[in-house]
Amino acid sequence: MAQTLYDKIWDNHIVYSDENSDLSLLYIDRHYIHEVTSPQAFDGLRINKRRVRRPDLTFATVDHNVPTTDRSLPIIDQISSLQIKALENNCKEFGISLFDIHDKYQGIVHVIGPELGLTLPGYTIVCGDSHTSTHGAFGSLAFGIGTSEVEHVLATQCLWMKKSKNFEIILNGGLKNNNGVSSKDVILNIIRKIGTSGGSGSVIEYKGDYISSLSMEKRMTICNMSIEGGARAGLVAPDDTTFEYLRGKIFSPKNELFEDLIDDWKNLRSDHGAKYDRTFSINIDNLAPQVTWGTNPAMTVDVDSVIPSPDDYAKGNDEEKKSAIKALKYMDLKPGIQITDIPIDRVFIGSCTNARLEDLIEASEAVKGKRVSSSVKAMVVPGSQQVKTAAEKLGLDKIFMNAGFEWREPGCSMCLGMNPDILKAGERCASTSNRNFEGRQGTGGRTHLVSPIMAAAAAIAGKFVDVREWI
C-alpha cells in the first residue's frame, strides 16, 4: 500500500500497539534536553530510583536561560543560575553529554542538533520544546513534548503516541531571486492561510519545487514554525541537499557507513499515490514580505498593505473577531494604518527560526555601510557558538557592530525573554523569532514577526520597509 513519509517513519518505530487504544508505543532515536523542561523529569527518575535507559542517544545544552553577554562572569539571575546548575548536575549524575555554557558547541538546541550531525533522516526525535519540529527538515519525525513525557523518554526511550493525520502542503512557483523574500515569509504566509489550528491533529509534509530548491537552513525555518500552524510536526523528504549537508558534520556517520545510509535514506519519501487527509497548495511566485500585526502568528499581512479591521480579519467568525479586537488594543494599532508607517523601538535577529549562518549573511547585506536608526536598539544573537565563529570568520560581526547592532553570545534570548534580554512594556520589536503572543518578549512588549532581512532593514529605517524596494 502506498505510504506517506510520515506513515513509513511511524511504522518503522512501533514497539507495541494495541487494538483497544488509539495509542502506540514508539521508539525514540534522539532525545534533546535543555535546562527549562528537564529538572522535574530528572527528579522523577531519582524519586522512583530509575536510570536513563539510553544516555548515548541523549544530548543536552543550555539555551533558554543563559545570558547572551560575557559568559566568564557569574550569572546574575540566581534562579536562572540554579536551573542551569541543575542541568549540569543531572547530566553528570545520569551520564548524559552536555554542551554547557562554555562549550564550543553550545547553542540553541534546534540549531546545534542539526549542525552537529545529531539529527538524521528517518529518526524519531523529541525534546521538551515545541520547536522541535525544526528537525523535520531532515525527513525525521520530530516534535515537542511536555516534562512528564521527557521523564518517560528518559526512563524508557519510548513514547505513547496517537497517530496524527497526514497533511500535505505543496508550494508551487518560486520566489524571484534576490528580491528579499524568504522562507520565513513563506511559512508566515502558510500560517496566515491555515490558521493557528489549521494543522491540529496533523503532521505536515512540505513539498513542491520550491521546497526542493531550498537549503537545509531555509527548510529548517519552515519546519520550525509548523507548530504555530497547530501541527505537531513538519517534514521534508531528505534528498541530495540533505545528504551533502550531513556529510562531514562532527557526529554524522562516516565513510562507508554514511554512503550505505544514503541508500536507505533515499527511500524516505512518500510513495506515488500515497493518501493524505488534507492537501493545501500555495503559489508563491508573487509573495510579498510578511509582517505580523497581532498576537498570534496567523495575524499577518503583506508589508505593502495595512492593518486589517477585525471584521476583515475574522471573515464572519465571532471568536476570531474578538481575538482581533483584543490584539489591536494590546499592540496599540488601528485598522488602516500602513505597515510601512509603523515605527519600531527594538530589533532582535535570533532564535531557532532564523539565527543560522545564512540568516546572518542575508541580514548583514542589508546593513552593510549603513547605521541603525537613533530611535532603535538592535541586537544579533547567533544561534550557536559554531554559527558565531563562522560569522566572525566572514566579518559579519564587524558589519553588524559598525552599523550599531549589539553582537551577542548564543541562546534563545529575546525570543521569549527568560534571560535579561526582554522588551519593556510598550516597546515595539521587529523580531525574527516565531511567536508574537502577548508578553512573549516581555510583559507589555509588542512583537512583530518578520524575516532576517526585514528585521535588519527595519533597524536602519526605524520602521518597517518593503525590502523588495529597499535593497
Next chain:
Amino acid sequence: MEPFRNLTSKVVPLDIANIDTDQIIPKQFLKLLGKTGYGEYLFFNWRYDDHGIPTKTFVLNLPELKGRQILLTRENFGIGSSREHAVWALKDYGFKVIIGVSFADIFYNNCFKNGVLVIKLDKNIIEDFFSSKTGEEFDIDLSHQQIRIGSSSYSFEIDPTLKDSLESGTDEISKTLQLESQIKEYEDENNLAVKPDSYAIL
C-alpha cells in the same frame, strides 16, 4: 497520581478564544525547579496589574467564582509552547476539569499526564454553557462520559487509554516498563550497536 474522581462544581467562565500557554503561565515562572506552587502565577499578566494588584474584572479575581474546579473556555486553548508548567499552574490553582471547543495537541496530552480531565464539546454546546449555564452545577461523570447539568445531559468523547489512565491514576512509566521485552526486542532488531551514534566521540 491520584485517580480522577467524579466531581460536581460550577464553572469559571473564561470567555476568550486562542489562549496560548504564555498567557496561562508566563516565562519568568518557568525557572522554578519543582512541579508545585505555580497556582499563584496562573494567568499572571491578566490577573494582576503593573503594580501587582489583582485586576477587578478578570474572572479569577471575582470572589463569587472562587473554589470552582472547572474551567470553561472556547476554541484553541493551550496553543504555543509545550510548557507543562501551564497544566501545573491550572491544577495547582484548583482546576480538575477543563471544558472547551478545541485544544492544542501538546497541551491536551500534558493535561492527562497530570490527571486533569479535558472535555471537548461542540461549539453550540459551549456557546449555550457561556450564555446560560455559568451559575449551574456541572456534574462530571468520567466513567459514563457525561456532564449532567440540572435535567440536561451532555456526552463527551475520550480515548479509552487516556480515560483509563485518569481513572486508575497509574504511573505511566511503570506501565511502559512492563513492556521491557518488547522494547529490548526492538533495540536488538534495529541493531543499535552499529547505529551511527556509536561513532560519536566526545
